[in-house]
Amino acid sequence: MADTYVLVHGAWHTGAEMEDVAGVLREAGHAVHCPTLVGNRAGDDRSRVGLADAIDSAVRFIEEKDLTEVRLAGHSYGGMVISGVADRIAHRLKRLVYVNAFVPLDGESLNDMVPPQYVAMFDAVAGANGNAVSLPFEVWREAFINDADLALAQASYELLNPQPYRTFTDKIRLREPLAALQLGKSYVNCQQDTAMPHSLPWHPRLSERLGLFRLVECPGSHEMFFSNPGRLAQAILEAGRD
Amino acid sequence: MADTYVLVHGAWHTGAEMEDVAGVLREAGHAVHCPTLVGNRAGDDRSRVGLADAIDSAVRFIEEKDLTEVRLAGHSYGGMVISGVADRIAHRLKRLVYVNAFVPLDGESLNDMVPPQYVAMFDAVAGANGNAVSLPFEVWREAFINDADLALAQASYELLNPQPYRTFTDKIRLREPLAALQLGKSYVNCQQDTAMPHSLPWHPRLSERLGLFRLVECPGSHEMFFSNPGRLAQAILEAGRD
Amino acid sequence: MADTYVLVHGAWHTGAEMEDVAGVLREAGHAVHCPTLVGNRAGDDRSRVGLADAIDSAVRFIEEKDLTEVRLAGHSYGGMVISGVADRIAHRLKRLVYVNAFVPLDGESLNDMVPPQYVAMFDAVAGANGNAVSLPFEVWREAFINDADLALAQASYELLNPQPYRTFTDKIRLREPLAALQLGKSYVNCQQDTAMPHSLPWHPRLSERLGLFRLVECPGSHEMFFSNPGRLAQAILEAGRD
Numbered sequence: 001m002a003d004t005y006v007l008v009h010g011a012w013h014t015g016a017e018m019e020d021v022a023g024v025l026r027e028a029g030h031a032v033h034c035p036t037l038v039g040n041r042a043g044d045d046r047s048r049v050g051l052a053d054a055i056d057s058a059v060r061f062i063e064e065k066d067l068t069e070v071r072l073a074g075h076s077y078g079g080m081v082i083s084g085v086a087d088r089i090a091h092r093l094k095r096l097v098y099v100n101a102f103v104p105l106d107g108e109s110l111n112d113m114v115p116p117q118y119v120a121m122f123d124a125v126a127g128a129n130g131n132a133v134s135l136p137f138e139v140w141r142e143a144f145i146n147d148a149d150l151a152l153a154q155a156s157y158e159l160l161n162p163q164p165y166r167t168f169t170d171k172i173r174l175r176e177p178l179a180a181l182q183l184g185k186s187y188v189n190c191q192q193d194t195a196m197p198h199s200l201p202w203h204p205r206l207s208e209r210l211g212l213f214r215l216v217e218c219p220g221s222h223e224m225f226f227s228n229p230g231r232l233a234q235a236i237l238e239a240g241r242d
Numbered sequence: 243m244a245d246t247y248v249l250v251h252g253a254w255h256t257g258a259e260m261e262d263v264a265g266v267l268r269e270a271g272h273a274v275h276c277p278t279l280v281g282n283r284a285g286d287d288r289s290r291v292g293l294a295d296a297i298d299s300a301v302r303f304i305e306e307k308d309l310t311e312v313r314l315a316g317h318s319y320g321g322m323v324i325s326g327v328a329d330r331i332a333h334r335l336k337r338l339v340y341v342n343a344f345v346p347l348d349g350e351s352l353n354d355m356v357p358p359q360y361v362a363m364f365d366a367v368a369g370a371n372g373n374a375v376s377l378p379f380e381v382w383r384e385a386f387i388n389d390a391d392l393a394l395a396q397a398s399y400e401l402l403n404p405q406p407y408r409t410f411t412d413k414i415r416l417r418e419p420l421a422a423l424q425l426g427k428s429y430v431n432c433q434q435d436t437a438m439p440h441s442l443p444w445h446p447r448l449s450e451r452l453g454l455f456r457l458v459e460c461p462g463s464h465e466m467f468f469s470n471p472g473r474l475a476q477a478i479l480e481a482g483r484d
Numbered sequence: 485m486a487d488t489y490v491l492v493h494g495a496w497h498t499g500a501e502m503e504d505v506a507g508v509l510r511e512a513g514h515a516v517h518c519p520t521l522v523g524n525r526a527g528d529d530r531s532r533v534g535l536a537d538a539i540d541s542a543v544r545f546i547e548e549k550d551l552t553e554v555r556l557a558g559h560s561y562g563g564m565v566i567s568g569v570a571d572r573i574a575h576r577l578k579r580l581v582y583v584n585a586f587v588p589l590d591g592e593s594l595n596d597m598v599p600p601q602y603v604a605m606f607d608a609v610a611g612a613n614g615n616a617v618s619l620p621f622e623v624w625r626e627a628f629i630n631d632a633d634l635a636l637a638q639a640s641y642e643l644l645n646p647q648p649y650r651t652f653t654d655k656i657r658l659r660e661p662l663a664a665l666q667l668g669k670s671y672v673n674c675q676q677d678t679a680m681p682h683s684l685p686w687h688p689r690l691s692e693r694l695g696l697f698r699l700v701e702c703p704g705s706h707e708m709f710f711s712n713p714g715r716l717a718q719a720i721l722e723a724g725r726d
Contacts, residue, residue, distance in 0.1 A: 142668075142698045150726045184384075194699045198688035204440035214384040215436045217461070219701070242392045426626075446682035456626040457678045459703070484634045 003071055003094075005032045005240060008058060008085075010076030010101075011167070012135065012160040014040050017225055018075075024233030035061040037081060039164045046132035046162050051109075051170035055084035062092055071240040073097035076195065076222065077163075079206075080110055080172060086181055087174045095184030096210075097239045099232070100193045100222055103206040106174040110167070115200055122168060132162035143194045145223040156226040179211030186214040186239035190232070195222035214239060245313055245336075247274045247482060250300060250327075252318030252343075253409070254377065254402040256282050259467055260317075266475035277303040279323060281406045288374035288404050293351075293412035297326035304334055313482040315339035318437070318464065319405075321448075322352055322414060328423055329416045337426030338452075339481045341474070342435045342464055345448040348416040352409070357442055364410060374404035385436045387465040398468040421453030428456040428481035432474070437464035456481060487555055487578075489516045489724060492542060492569075494560030494585075495651070496618065496644040498524050501709055502559075508717030519545040521565060523648045530616035530646050535593075535654035539568035546576055555724040557581035560679070560706065561647075563690075564594055564656060570665055571658045579668030580694075581723045583716070584677045584706055587690040590658040594651070599684055606652060616646035627678045629707040640710040663695030670698040670723035674716070679706035698723060 005025055007018040015034035022032040038057035039049035058081050062070060070093045074082035079101025086096055102113050111119050122133045135144070140160075141153045148156070178185070187207035196202050207213060216239040218224070224232040247267055249260040257276035264274040280299035281291035300323050304312060312335045316324035321343025328338055344355050353361050364375045377386070382402075383395040390398070420427070429449035438444050449455060458481040460466070466474040489509055491502040499518035506516040522541035523533035542565050546554060554577045558566035563585025570580055586594050595603050606617045619628070624644075625637040632640070662669070671691035680686050691697060700723040702708070708716040 138696060142696050146698045146700065147722070192699050192701050197692055198699075199692055208439055208441055212380060212384050214388045215434050215440075216388065217434050238389070450681055450683055454622060454626050456630045457676050457682075458630065459676050480631070 003030045003240065004067055004069055005030055005071045005073060005236075006058075006062060006067065007032065007034045008072070008074040008078035008081050009034070009037065009040070010074075010078050011163040012040075013075075013225075014161065017156075017159060020229035021225055021233045021236065024230055025237065028237060033061070033065070033067070039167055040161055044164070046164040047130045048166070049164040050166040051080060051084070051172060054081050054167055055088070058082070058085050059088050062089060068092050069094045071095045071097060073099055073236060073240065074101045075099040075225065076101055077110060077167065079103055080167070083174065083178055084172055086178065086183060087176075090181055090183055093183055095186060095240060096178075096181075097186045097188065097236060098207065098210070099188040099236065100190050100195070100202045101206075103178060103209040104172045104174070105209065106177065107171050109169050109171050111169055113206065115197060122165065126165040129162065131165045133165050133168065134160065134162050143222075145221050145227055146194060147192060147221040148223070148227040152226060156223065177211075178209060184214075184242070185210040185212070186216060188232075188235045188239050189215065189217045190220040190222060190224050190235075191217055192220060193222040245272045245482065246309055246311055247272055247313045247315060247478075248300075248304060248309065249274065249276045250314070250316040250320035250323050251276070251279065251282070252316075252320050253405040254282075255317075255467075256403065259398075259401060262471035263467055263475045263478065266472055267479065270479060275303070275307070275309070281409055282403055286406070288406040289372045290408070291406040292408040293322060293326070293414060296323050296409055297330070300324070300327050301330050304331060310334050311336045313337045313339060315341055315478060315482065316343045317341040317467065318343055319352060319409065321345055322409070325416065325420055326414055328420065328425060329418070332423055332425055335425055337428060337482060337484075338420075338423075339428045339430065339478060340449065340452070341430040341478065342432050342437070342444045343448075345420060345451040346414045346416070347451065348419065349413050351411050351413050353411055355448065357439060364407065368407040371404065373407045375407050375410065376402065376404050385464075387463050387469055388436060389434060389463040390465070390469040394468060398465065419453075420451060426456075426484070427452040427454070428458060430474075430477045430481050431457065431459045432462040432464060432466050432477075433459055434462060435464040487514045487724065488551055488553055489514055489555045489557060489720075490542075490546060490551065491516065491518045492521065492556070492558040492562035492565050493518070493524070494562050495647040496524075497559075497709075498645065501640075501643060504713035505709055505717045505720065508714055509721065512721060517545070517549070517551070523651055524645055528648070530648040531614045532650070533648040534650040535564060535568070535656060538565050538651055539572070542566070542569050543572050546573060552576050553578045555579045555581060557583055557720060557724065558585045559583040559709065560585055561594060561651065563587055564651070567658065567662055568656055570662065570667060571660070574665055574667055577667055579670060579724060580662075580665075581670045581672065581720060582691065582694070583672040583720065584674050584679070584686045585690075587662060587693040588656045588658070589661065589693065591655050593653050593655050595653055597690065599681060606649065610649040613646065615649045617649050617652065618644065618646050627706075629705050629711055630678060631676060631705040632707070632711040636710060640707065661695075662693060668698075668726070669694040669696070670700060672716075672719045672723050673699065673701045674704040674706060674708050674719075675701055676704060677706040
């Protein structure tokens with residue numbers, strides 16, 4: 001049976017980098033959309049775009065295509081966005097799928113969930129780069145894409161685009177806690193993902209904020225969209241199905 | 243070399259649901275028994291059966307068949323039962339194998355080891371159902387058998403039987419701590435088992451109560467007896483061997 | 485491209501037990517050395533050899549062979565040794581690879597990082613054995629090589645040699661924290677390794693002392709050098725590459 005998936009990319013990415021995973025989902029018979037959020041599009045003013053703008057762009061995408069029964073997946077920062085979308089148009093959604101993604105409480109920003117050393121690094125980079133942030137290559141290579149070889153780490157790094165810092169510092173507004181939303185919820189945990197240190201992990205620290213949820217795990221780093229899209233697609237299918 | 247296994251089912255189950263795993267163990271040359279505990283048999287008075295009754299029924303099973311050198315495995319609630327059996331007839335046992343199973347201290351009930359939201363849910367259900375408890379399907383599907391598809395989740399749910407609530411609320415009596423028992427001890431941890439939330443996990447929270455023990459892990463949910471009996475059987479063999 | 489690896493064994497072992505892993509690395513085109521540390525060589529005075537002696541012997545090995553750009557891997561106690569080597573001759577190293585290995589802070593001993601029950605056991609054994617320690621077979625079989633069958637557990641146990649206890653009790657001197665060293669750092673975590681209890685684990689408790697590091701995980705026990713050298717070699721290659 002054909003399900004409808006919308007895959008929301010993480011910070012520094014665009015929808016294009018979701019396409020390898022999307023292709024596997026399509027081969028399994030599903031309709032898959034990979035929008036690029038406002039803030040990560042060519043020509044965006046990265047000094048000004050905020051979290052609400054990004055959420056708005058995702059809501060508009062779903063409404064303009066008149067999608068319903070959506071299985072809405074978000075990767076990393078994409079978790080902030082799908083949480084905001086669910087707060088706005090839950091009636092169009094069937095299930096939320098967080099892929100090592102942030103699960104905010106009302107009034108929290110992404111920066112409220114990351115270790116202080118990241119916030120300090122982001123503050124410094126944003127201050128010197130027109131309020132946009134990027135990752136040093138060494139952090140990308142060692143902590144984000146630790147399961148790839150150097151060539152893939154370099155090639156994927158070249159694809160990244162600067163992230164508007166307001167999307168990390170803006171507080172989200174949620175009318176009710178995500179745990180109370182009457183939607184299916186799943187969390188895909190890539191087991192060697194050290195983008196969050198394992199002493200302050202994605203799962204169960206953030207996943208359990210969903211209340212009743214389905215856990216799916218797979219071996220791999222934070223960047224399996226690059227390093228192992230086939231295996232990640234399998235996990236997303238197990239997370240997204242009824 | 244032929245070993246003797248007794249597999250003790252969890253709450254809501256019977257011995258019949260252990261048979262797929264038992265079959266793999268038999269193919270490996272072992273003798274395997276899958277008794278159904280008092281409390282989970284057709285016709286049992288589920289308002290009255292308590293933990294000691296269930297333990298008694300397992301002890302009688304082993305004694306009546308005159309089994310010795312038993313590798314006694316318990317799943318989930320079955321951990322309460324095999325702990326009580328070990329306290330009574332350790333001389334008939336070779337090794338205890340806990341399969342994401344409760345490991346009690348003297349004077350503890352199963353309910354003492356689960357999150358408060360489960361206790362509240364069980365209290366409410368038992369109050370309305372003659373002191374027997376069952377799981378809502380959504381909890382079963384998302385948190386117990388998260389690695390199955392919907393059809394298997396539904397089919398397995400149909401096999402469950404109501405659990406006498408006294409088996410969850412009765413305190414166990416153990417003459418000495420399990421860690422002090424001169425028996426082999428193993429713990430099989432199914433890695434995506436969220437029947438206990440991973441913030442209050444089976445392993446190492448409960449497993450380490452065994453003192454020196456052997457850890458075996460496998461990918462899968464709390465209900466691998468349904469979702470992947472072959473892989474679970476392999477883990478039980480690695481846990482049960484000398 | 486050919487890399488240079490030096491594999492530093494753990495307590496009770498010698499370089500010979502690293503050879504199966506080394507062979508896989510050599511097949512992949514690399515130069516691999518497996519020295520035996522002072523303290524674990526035939527004829528060593530195990531009552532006297534201390535941690536600094538073992539570190540000295542590893543430094544001398546690298547200097548005498550004039551090795552550079554070394555990927556220096558240490559297993560278990562070997563982590564104490566490679567940490568000391570890095571503090572002395574970082575200019576000869578390219579990357580440190582800890583394989584479920586101790587990561588000390590300045591002024592710490594190995595015993596400072598293990599559970600108190602181990603220290604008590606070691607104290608008793610050393611007191612009765614000329615200040616050398618060994619492991620009881622049951623601890624080896626259940627907690628160190630839990631993924632092997634009994635025959636391999638026994639055969640590997642026969643290969644162990646008594647460990648000079650001063651290598652566990654001597655404090656290490658580090659001029660700067662390992663996290664500050666300008667070297668690549670990786671941590672290989674064997675997921676069923678219960679040589680450290682999982683309530684006081686290798687990773688992330690000790691791994692995160694490295695600062696920015698690359699995590700690689702594989703299924704297996706503390707003694708994969710015996711139980712699954714091929715899989716461990718793959719993990720070391722993913723940890724050791726640029």
